[in-house]
Amino acid sequence: MRGLEEEFIPSTPGKFKDKTYYSSNRQFHRCFASTSTMFLWALFLLALTASYLSFQSFMDSGTRYLSSTGSLHWEKQVRDSAQIHRVNGMSVLVTGAAGFVGSHVSIALKKRGDGVVGIDNFNNYYDPSLKKARKNLLNLQNVYLIEGDINDVRMLTKLFDIVAFTHVMHLAAQAGVRYAMENPKSYVHSNIAGLVTLLEACKNANPQPAIVWASSSSVYGLNEKVPFSESDRTDQPASLYAATKKAGEEITHTYNHIYGLSITGLRFFTVYGPWGRPDMAYFSFTRNILQGKPITVYRGKNRVDLARDFTYIDDIVKGCVGSLDTAGKSTGSGGKKRAPAMFRIFNLGNTSPVTVPMMVAMLEKHLKVKAKKHVLDMPGNGDVPFTHANISLAHKELGYKPTTNLQTGLGKFVRWYLSYYGYSQEKSIK
Numbered sequence: 001m002r003g004l005e006e007e008f009i010p011s012t013p014g015k016f017k018d019k020t021y022y023s024s025n026r027q028f029h030r031c032f033a034s035t036s037t038m039f040l041w042a043l044f045l046l047a048l049t050a051s052y053l054s055f056q057s058f059m060d061s062g063t064r065y066l067s068s069t070g071s072l073h074w075e076k077q078v079r080d081s082a083q084i085h086r087v088n089g090m091s092v093l094v095t096g097a098a099g100f101v102g103s104h105v106s107i108a109l110k111k112r113g114d115g116v117v118g119i120d121n122f123n124n125y126y127d128p129s130l131k132k133a134r135k136n137l138l139n140l141q142n143v144y145l146i147e148g149d150i151n152d153v154r155m156l157t158k159l160f161d162i163v164a165f166t167h168v169m170h171l172a173a174q175a176g177v178r179y180a181m182e183n184p185k186s187y188v189h190s191n192i193a194g195l196v197t198l199l200e201a202c203k204n205a206n207p208q209p210a211i212v213w214a215s216s217s218s219v220y221g222l223n224e225k226v227p228f229s230e231s232d233r234t235d236q237p238a239s240l241y242a243a244t245k246k247a248g249e250e251i252t253h254t255y256n257h258i259y260g261l262s263i264t265g266l267r268f269f270t271v272y273g274p275w276g277r278p279d280m281a282y283f284s285f286t287r288n289i290l291q292g293k294p295i296t297v298y299r300g301k302n303r304v305d306l307a308r309d310f311t312y313i314d315d316i317v318k319g320c321v322g323s324l325d326t327a328g329k330s331t332g333s334g335g336k337k338r339a340p341a342m343f344r345i346f347n348l349g350n351t352s353p354v355t356v357p358m359m360v361a362m363l364e365k366h367l368k369v370k371a372k373k374h375v376l377d378m379p380g381n382g383d384v385p386f387t388h389a390n391i392s393l394a395h396k397e398l399g400y401k402p403t404t405n406l407q408t409g410l411g412k413f414v415r416w417y418l419s420y421y422g423y424s425q426e427k428s429i430k
């Protein structure tokens with residue numbers, strides 16, 4: 001049986017010590033002085049390491065306590081950011097707040113005195129450094145941005161526990177039409193599972209917030225009737241992205257019907273502008289043109305050019321804010337509907353489609369560089385040949401009236417791009 005002292009001696013030094021002891025008593029005496037000194041040093045170092053480690057863990061847990069989700073410091077930041085600073089203002093939870101539309105809407109709301117709290121999961125679908133830069137913009141406007149996923153039930157529950165949000169502006173999504181063929185699950189994760197998780201949290205909240213959320217022009221899919229009206233058929237999606245957005249419209253309808261959530265779905269038409277998404281054609285074309293790289297321009301059946309109802313970001317922001325301002329209250333409480341609640345869907349487009357080659361020509365003019373174009377027949381990747389919004393409903397109900405044409409909007413985008421990526425005018429415009 002091993003003795004108690006032996007039990008407490010760390011295995012390796014213990015073994016070493018035992019060997020030395022039994023091998024020679026004389027050697028033991030000779031070495032006694034130096035061994036005991038070493039032992040004392042070892043003890044000293046051990047104590048030093050232990051105290052360093054416990055100090056580290058104390059510091060770590062202290063930092064976690066201060067900044068992690070649910071900590072007192074976190075709660076204070078959330079509450080401060082949600083604070084309303086105008087009469088009849090609203091307190092809005094913006095999901096996808098580090099995204100293109102999310103960051104613009106958050107800033108617009110905060111600037112007019114509404115309370116805004118943002119959430120974003122900072123995924124790497126495109127360069128997260130651009131999302132971090134947008135986060136810095138939000139910081140400057142005192143918008144607190146939580147790094148979190150809308151699938152995180154605990155985080156959402158906590159948020160609704162500490163703030164009585166009047167509205168949710170739901171913009172977090174897996175965007176992009178063609179990427180759905182590469183990573184279908186990410187669309188299900190964000191656009192279906194994430195949406196349901198968020199709606200569950202909203203339905204359980206007391207008071208329930210009114211919800212405005214981003215659907216997409218892509219729900220019109222293979223619809224050929226132009227311009228696209230909200231009452232047109234949307235049961236022929238051409239991509240999984242479109243299918244998840246269409247599913248979102250049905251899912252939100254269910255939550256409106258059963259739980260009394262006030263819902264406004266916005267069908268955005270190819271939104272572009274400063275701080276935009278690098279995966280979109282106008283953005284990646286600009287990058288390639290400036291770098292002297294070729295761009296691929298898709299062409300439709302029978303060599304017909306593809307066209308989009310490109311819509312400038314400031315117009316979209318006005319449509320989002322108008323939707324929040326006109327949204328009726330949710331009617332449920334305690335997870336039960338008390339009365340019928342508002343359910344709306346609006347097109348937010350520009351009503352003047354432009355072909356992709358024309359868009360490229362505008363970029364060439366602004367950049368003063370000729371693009372190296374590869375024209376390719378549109379692959380079967382989920383694209384639709386054209387989009388064109390009828391916006392009369394949004395005009396009537398929201399006062400929505402886009403004012404920026406593509407030529408002007410691309411000019412503003414190019415100016416931002418050159419400045420953000422550090423191009424001097426001389427360097428880019430040869």
Ligand SMILES: O=C(O)[C@H]1O[C@H](OP(=O)(O)OP(=O)(O)OC[C@H]2O[C@@H](n3ccc(=O)[nH]c3=O)[C@H](O)[C@@H]2O)[C@H](O)[C@@H](O)[C@H]1O
Nearest residue numbers: 175176177216217218268269270280281296297298306383
């Ligand atoms: O309205 C929407 O609901 C969607 O708008 C946007 O989708 P799209 O309209 O497809 O925009 P975008 O990719 O810029 O392609 C524009 C055009 O360039 C063509 N295109 C594209 C890439 C390329 O390399 N070559 C090319 O010709 C392409 O064939 C197309 O004709 C959002 O990305 C999407 O998230 C969603 O919000």
